[in-house]
Amino acid sequence: MWEGFAQQAPGLFLVFTRLSGLIVTAPLFSYRNVPILLKMAFASLLAAILFPYAMPPSTAEFLSLSYFLQVLEELALGLALGFVASLSLQAIYLAGQLMDVPMGFGMVNILDPQLGVQVPIMARFYNIVAILVFLGVNGHHMVLMALMRSFELLPIGQVSWGPGVVMALVRGFAWMFVLGVKIALPIMGAIFLTDIALGVIARSVPQMNVFLVGFPVKIGVGLFLLVFVVPTYVRVIAQLFSEGGDMLSHLWEFIGSLKG
Structure with a gap:
């Protein structure tokens, strides 16, 4: 029994390595409030489950230079897959940051326990909404299914890191920024019109302290519009994470760029 395990251990460790890389960067799995031991145990369990499915070919000699490579x-492949899967959540996070400054929340930060840093209020709010929707549409299941398919499409030792990989990442970054701006645009546009109205009032009534009035007005306008746009955002985010949505399409595009 131990001889059979020793023969399969190098291949099992390669499967575990790809899974560990994904868990480090994938949405939900990578958060700091998830204990490291739990992440390692989860990666080990998945590696044991997926090992017969992955069927890694005979690997190089254990502890040799080729095996280390x-x-x-x-x-690197696991880290890249998790990073591409997280672009959707990063786009929503970016949208919240873009809304914070015009609304007057640019200097108001709260601690994000998932990232361990200070983040703006609206970015944190949109991040929480996105995580709840992500769980509601079983987005974490889709990420794991994509990882399982990666062993079929990209067998161990048969990954091609060519120029197409860089282009796929660039397109993913571009899509992330465009999506973030699109999500933030309604409230950003409303705040911009509010600034114009306040400018007109300042010229018409010079005695009014527009700076004193402007902050609560812009915050009120932003929060008022948020009540109406959040249901639409939830539907957009659900479509984003659903089967056939943009998150999976970018994952398949990235996996396709790695095929030799």
Whole structure:
């Protein structure tokens, strides 16, 4: 029994390495409030489950230089897959940050326990909404299914890191910024019109302290519009994370760019 395990251990460790890389960067799995031991146990359990499905070919000699390079390649692939899967959540996070400054929340930060840093209020709010929708549409299941399919489309040791990989990442970044601006645009546009109205009032009534009045007015306008646009945002985010949505399409595009 131990001889059979020793023969399969190098391949099992390569599967575990790809899974560990994804858990480090994938949405939900990578958050700091998830204990590291739990992440390692989850990666080990998934590796044991997926190992018969992955069926890694005979690997290089254990602890050799070529085997070490294979480990690095699988780790890089897992990190890249998780990062591409997280672009959707990053776009929503960006939208919240873009809304904070015009609404007057640019200097008001709260602690994000998931990232361990200070973040603006609206960015945190949109991030929480996106996570709830992500769980509601079983987005975490889709990420794991995409990872399982990656072993079929990208067998261990058969990954091609060509120029197409860079272009796929660039398109993913561009899509993330465009989506973030689109989500934030309604409230940003309303605040811009509010600034114009306040400017007209300042010219018409010079005695009024527009700076004193402007902050609560813009915050009120932003929060008032938020009540009406959040249901639409929830539907957009649900479509984003659903099967056939943009998150999976970018994952498949990235996986396709890695095929030799």
